[in-house]
Amino acid sequence: MIKKILVANRGEIAVRVMRTCREMGISTVAVYSEADRKSLHVRYADEAYFIGNSPSNESYLVIDKILDAARKSKASAIHPGYGFLSENAEFARRCRKEGFIFIGPSSHSISTMGDKITARQTAMNAGIPVVPGTNREILNEKGLSGIVKEFGLPVMIKASAGGGGKGIRLVKNEKDLKSAVRAAKSEAMSAFGDDSVYIEKYISSPHHIEFQILADKFGNVIHLCERECSVQRRHQKIIEESPSPLMTPGLREKMGEAAVKAAKAVEYEGAGTVEFLVDEDLNFYFLEMNTRLQVEHPITERVIGVDLVKAQIHIAAGEPLMYKQSDICQLGHAIECRIYAEDPFRNFMPDPGLIRHITEPTGLGIRTDGYVYEGYEIPIFYDPMISKLIVWGIRRGDAIDRMKRALYEYKISGVKTSIPFLKNIMNTRSFIDGKYNTHFIEDNLETLIKPGTECGATCEDMSVIAAFFDYMTKIKMFQSPAQSVITPDGWKEYGKRKSITRL
Ligand code: ADP
Numbered sequence: 001m002i003k004k005i006l007v008a009n010r011g012e013i014a015v016r017v018m019r020t021c022r023e024m025g026i027s028t029v030a031v032y033s034e035a036d037r038k039s040l041h042v043r044y045a046d047e048a049y050f051i052g053n054s055p056s057n058e059s060y061l062v063i064d065k066i067l068d069a070a071r072k073s074k075a076s077a078i079h080p081g082y083g084f085l086s087e088n089a090e091f092a093r094r095c096r097k098e099g100f101i102f103i104g105p106s107s108h109s110i111s112t113m114g115d116k117i118t119a120r121q122t123a124m125n126a127g128i129p130v131v132p133g134t135n136r137e138i139l140n141e142k143g144l145s146g147i148v149k150e151f152g153l154p155v156m157i158k159a160s161a162g163g164g165g166k167g168i169r170l171v172k173n174e175k176d177l178k179s180a181v182r183a184a185k186s187e188a189m190s191a192f193g194d195d196s197v198y199i200e201k202y203i204s205s206p207h208h209i210e211f212q213i214l215a216d217k218f219g220n221v222i223h224l225c226e227r228e229c230s231v232q233r234r235h236q237k238i239i240e241e242s243p244s245p246l247m248t249p250g251l252r253e254k255m256g257e258a259a260v261k262a263a264k265a266v267e268y269e270g271a272g273t274v275e276f277l278v279d280e281d282l283n284f285y286f287l288e289m290n291t292r293l294q295v296e297h298p299i300t301e302r303v304i305g306v307d308l309v310k311a312q313i314h315i316a317a318g319e320p321l322m323y324k325q326s327d328i329c330q331l332g333h334a335i336e337c338r339i340y341a342e343d344p345f346r347n348f349m350p351d352p353g354l355i356r357h358i359t360e361p362t363g364l365g366i367r368t369d370g371y372v373y374e375g376y377e378i379p380i381f382y383d384p385m386i387s388k389l390i391v392w393g394i395r396r397g398d399a400i401d402r403m404k405r406a407l408y409e410y411k412i413s414g415v416k417t418s419i420p421f422l423k424n425i426m427n428t429r430s431f432i433d434g435k436y437n438t439h440f441i442e443d444n445l446e447t448l449i450k451p452g453t454e455c456g457a458t459c460e461d462m463s464v465i466a467a468f469f470d471y472m473t474k475i476k477m478f479q480s481p482a483q484s485v486i487t488p489d490g491w492k493e494y495g496k497r498k499s500i501t502r503l
């Protein structure tokens with residue numbers, strides 16, 4: 001029995017993990033950096049431990065500090081969330097060595113799948129089709145033209161330790177190959193502390209389709225169907241949906257089997273994701289495996305009806321899977337939009353800062369996984385993603401309509417967000433028709449970065465108007481009759497006179 005879990009993360013994912021713990025009657029421990037003193041995950045947890053300065057390499061990435069907090073709090077298990085130490089094999093090893101349950105796979109699975117070259121080799125040995133490419137690190141510039149002859153241009157140069165869309169370079173002309181390899185190596189070194197790169201054939205116009213898997217300690221492995229993640233900017237997902245509009249029952253079965261095989265090949269335990277590229281002729285290729293909970297896991301939770309964090313905790317506690325493959329079926333359609341504090345109309349510049357006002361969408365078929373609140377200041381030190389908006393509809397079209405409604409209801413002022421950009425995507429023909437691939441954003445960028453004019457005013461205009469009214473009310477320029485008053489039963493009413501109790 002796990003009684004207390006330390007969540008070695010911050011932001012929305014830390015809150016999301018703690019919510020499930022609360023439902024399961026498990027106490028929660030937060031860790032936080034200087035910049036996160038007022039963060040929601042700290043308020044939500046039963047206990048919280050300060051672990052250092054704001055930069056993550058002085059706090060969330062320091063294994064000793066996390067383990068110290070775990071010891072002090074007497075937590076029995078550690079959940080790594082995603083990002084940070086979640087795919088660090090050494091962290092998993094240290095947690096276990098020091099007597100904690102690590103809620104994730106073995107460090108062997110993490111190191112095999114965390115390195116893209118060994119992951120490709122493992123998948124090939126298991127008989128899974130992989131993106132054609134080199135199976136060894138590119139050590140020098142010799143032999144590059146031979147490689148290009150074998151696969152044909154364009155090719156992708158990729159960092160073996162890469163993640164989050166970083167460390168990927170497209171090469172279209174042979175003359176650029178050498179300099180691209182050199183640049184990729186130094187980029188990989190500074191981003192991941194590892195300069196190994198390899199080459200993959202460039203799959204033109206692919207779909208990114210991934211399979212969620214669950215595996216217990218007894219060798220049972222199932223897949224929970226697919227997520228379509230082709231709406232990407234700079235190789236990073238922005239919108240995900242399940243089922244994939246491209247999927248057929250036959251392809252789902254084949255890809256699902258391949259995903260299960262990949263997990264079995266590394267004796268996987270816990271929740272994981274096997275990513276594939278699918279070309280126009282529906283050929284699929286193994287891309288990588290993420291040995292953790294994925295950002296977009298809620299769409300699977302919605303269409304399959306499984307709490308993936310709960311499943312992770314049960315598996316880590318040594319319980320067998322609660323489901324067989326034949327129990328799994330998809331109901332309806334789910335879409336997730338990642339909401340970032342950034343300005344889509346100024347080259348997606350991050351825009352952290354004070355949240356002046358926030359109204360989140362609610363109602364039938366809507367879930368928001370976030371962590372910001374009114375008066376909270378988004379720190380500059382971390383990923384600018386502030387929340388995820390997940391909607392469900394019985395058919396894909398209903399889900400899109402609901403996403404449009406939810407994005408309309410979502411009001412955030414104080415910082416710029418990607419909401420207007422997401423609204424534009426929901427109104428783009430190829431997205432509505434489900435006919436898009438990983439080039440979608442690039443192909444439609446011009447129309448997508450035009451500010452919307454909903455209600456005759458842009459979102460920025462609306463926040464200026466809201467701020468103006470707020471200011472005028474504060475300096476008492478606006479008086480009755482149109483005052484905002486609170487009735488004794490708490491309902492806000494407008495236009496009433498002072499006869500009602502005024503707070
Ligand atoms: P990938 O892009 O690696 O296939 P995901 O789509 O699940 O996988 O994205 C994970 C990415 O989320 C990380 O690589 C990182 O850029 C970002 N991230 C990491 N930690 C956090 C966090 N606490 N809050 C928001 N985003 C994060």
Ligand code: ADP
Pocket residue numbers: 131156162163164165166168200201202203204206208232235236275277287288438
């Ligand atoms: P990361 O670890 O950063 O998530 P991935 O290997 O999963 O890296 O690739 C991220 C994205 O980059 C893919 O979803 C796809 O859009 C693009 N990509 C990667 N490799 C290729 C390839 N060989 N051909 C075409 N697109 C690719």
Ligand code: MG
Pocket residue numbers: 164275288
């Ligand atoms: Mg990936």
